[in-house]
Amino acid sequence: MYHSSKGILRKNRQVVEAVKGISFDVEFGELFGLVGPNGAGKTTTIKMLTTLLTPTSGAAKVLGFDIVKDVVEIRRRIGIIFGGERGLYYRVSGRENLRYFADLYSVPLSKRERRLSELLETVGLSDRADDKVESYSRGMKQRLHIAKGLVNDPELIFMDEPTIGLDPQAARDTRAMIKQLVQKGKTILLTTHYMFEADELCHRIGVISNGEIAALDTPEGLKRFVKDITVIEVEAFGVVDADIASLRRQPDVKAVSANLEGERQTVRIQTPKGSEFIPEVTKVLSGAKIFDIRTKEPTLEDAYLRLVT
Amino acid sequence: MTRLQTFWGSFRMSLLHFFADPQWIIPNIIAPFVFTIVALILFRDVSGSVALYAVLGGGMMGMWGNTLYGSGFALAFDRWNGTIEYVLGTPSRLVWIIAGRSASNAVLGLANALAIVLVVAIGYGAFFAIADPILFLLALVLTLTSLSALGVVFCSAFLLSRSAQVMTNGLEMPIYVASGSMFPVALLPFWSHPLSFSLGPTWGIDAMRYAADATYVGLGFGYWTDVLVVLASAIVYLTIGFWLFIVVENKVRRDASLTEY
Numbered sequence: 001m002y003h004s005s006k007g008i009l010r011k012n013r014q015v016v017e018a019v020k021g022i023s024f025d026v027e028f029g030e031l032f033g034l035v036g037p038n039g040a041g042k043t044t045t046i047k048m049l050t051t052l053l054t055p056t057s058g059a060a061k062v063l064g065f066d067i068v069k070d071v072v073e074i075r076r077r078i079g080i081i082f083g084g085e086r087g088l089y090y091r092v093s094g095r096e097n098l099r100y101f102a103d104l105y106s107v108p109l110s111k112r113e114r115r116l117s118e119l120l121e122t123v124g125l126s127d128r129a130d131d132k133v134e135s136y137s138r139g140m141k142q143r144l145h146i147a148k149g150l151v152n153d154p155e156l157i158f159m160d161e162p163t164i165g166l167d168p169q170a171a172r173d174t175r176a177m178i179k180q181l182v183q184k185g186k187t188i189l190l191t192t193h194y195m196f197e198a199d200e201l202c203h204r205i206g207v208i209s210n211g212e213i214a215a216l217d218t219p220e221g222l223k224r225f226v227k228d229i230t231v232i233e234v235e236a237f238g239v240v241d242a243d244i245a246s247l248r249r250q251p252d253v254k255a256v257s258a259n260l261e262g263e264r265q266t267v268r269i270q271t272p273k274g275s276e277f278i279p280e281v282t283k284v285l286s287g288a289k290i291f292d293i294r295t296k297e298p299t300l301e302d303a304y305l306r307l308v309t
Numbered sequence: 310m311t312r313l314q315t316f317w318g319s320f321r322m323s324l325l326h327f328f329a330d331p332q333w334i335i336p337n338i339i340a341p342f343v344f345t346i347v348a349l350i351l352f353r354d355v356s357g358s359v360a361l362y363a364v365l366g367g368g369m370m371g372m373w374g375n376t377l378y379g380s381g382f383a384l385a386f387d388r389w390n391g392t393i394e395y396v397l398g399t400p401s402r403l404v405w406i407i408a409g410r411s412a413s414n415a416v417l418g419l420a421n422a423l424a425i426v427l428v429v430a431i432g433y434g435a436f437f438a439i440a441d442p443i444l445f446l447l448a449l450v451l452t453l454t455s456l457s458a459l460g461v462v463f464c465s466a467f468l469l470s471r472s473a474q475v476m477t478n479g480l481e482m483p484i485y486v487a488s489g490s491m492f493p494v495a496l497l498p499f500w501s502h503p504l505s506f507s508l509g510p511t512w513g514i515d516a517m518r519y520a521a522d523a524t525y526v527g528l529g530f531g532y533w534t535d536v537l538v539v540l541a542s543a544i545v546y547l548t549i550g551f552w553l554f555i556v557v558e559n560k561v562r563r564d565a566s567l568t569e570y
Contacts, residue, residue, distance in 0.1 A: 082395075087394075100321075102318075105401075132329075
């Protein structure tokens, strides 16, 4: 819960309840995922666990330490990797970025340079280590983010949307690095918007919705939430928001997701009726040009949609 | 060792950024030169105590400007880069990080001040003898320490505000004038004296003038009193800075306002 205010002379104060009593445990060596829509409370949860925010009530322990009382002990043992373009000193080299954070984490001077070289080698930046970060590609910056998050050799790593904005190859490289970290015995708490990524990487997933845990299970366990339904996937052009709203109103529809951008729109409809429901879909979308329509097995994304909508 | 490593790492990083970013050159290098030269022209004299006032004034402007802008931007800069959460998320105390950055800015100011001495001596023939170089150096180091400590105090306040750079612009000249860098504090109106005497640099400058000019009268308390006051001011500023940082750090963690800028 935090306070927000608007206005200069007449301040309009608001109390925002970002997270409402969520509870979960993460095992050592586990890759635990937190997924949920924007504003669901994922980042707030991570910021509280990394001691960047103080919760107004409740308690949490990280590696056995209290997140309010044992701030320094926690910070020594964790790594933080946020996604996105920012979070690096652009005007200095990648090596200088790492060196600075090594100093802030008190990496012994006798080991510091070797540690930096190893990290740069691990993330494939040895050749560009002494170039300014502003000359790096987005993927290289993300790899440097990962190296920075590992500079203190943390037991537990928090990753907040580490593949956001990356091209497919860079995202794949990042996922491969995350898998390697788990193989090395690191514990990871990861948030992501990409369900296929959560499915591929996570041992267990917590679905956060409106600041609460809506479900917590393995990817396979979460998929069982939607074992009673079939997904009808439509590729079309000319689908409008009103069509989606109309589909959602159908009594046999459990959930609808749509990507209406571009010339090849996709609409996914969850229904227990299976292929029998296709004529109803084509009727609702009669104003659009349908290229393809087919039934599919539900995925983690479908389970997620069912849980958060 | 941990604190020293944090301090030194932050000192070093701040220097690297200064040289990597040319925007600082005008306010922190060129402006003090111009100010010194204008002062020499206005004083219509380049000898003895006049030169001392001009050179120390320009030097102080460089040192104070660097400290103030450095501390003001020390965290605003991290907010812009999106590094503030990473920096705050380390086990290092923020106050040592800022102390390192603030000290780096004060040292840059010192280099600037030395350059001013050389340029006015060579270019304008403005020479002045320093009666006691060791005492002068001691006063200079303590003044720098006091300036850095003052920078730490300002920086903690700037962490709360999104308008750090606006405040730095507003604070540069008042402190510069109130500390009597370019002309004696006695020339300022009486009501401004409490502010002048509450500033460590006021006493530091006075001590430097005592050490440089054996006939100097100044504030009238003598060299060693001035030096003790500068030292005490640095301790008081650092104590306030440490306390403020703890309070402010807790506040931004509670209010979720750390990344707002």
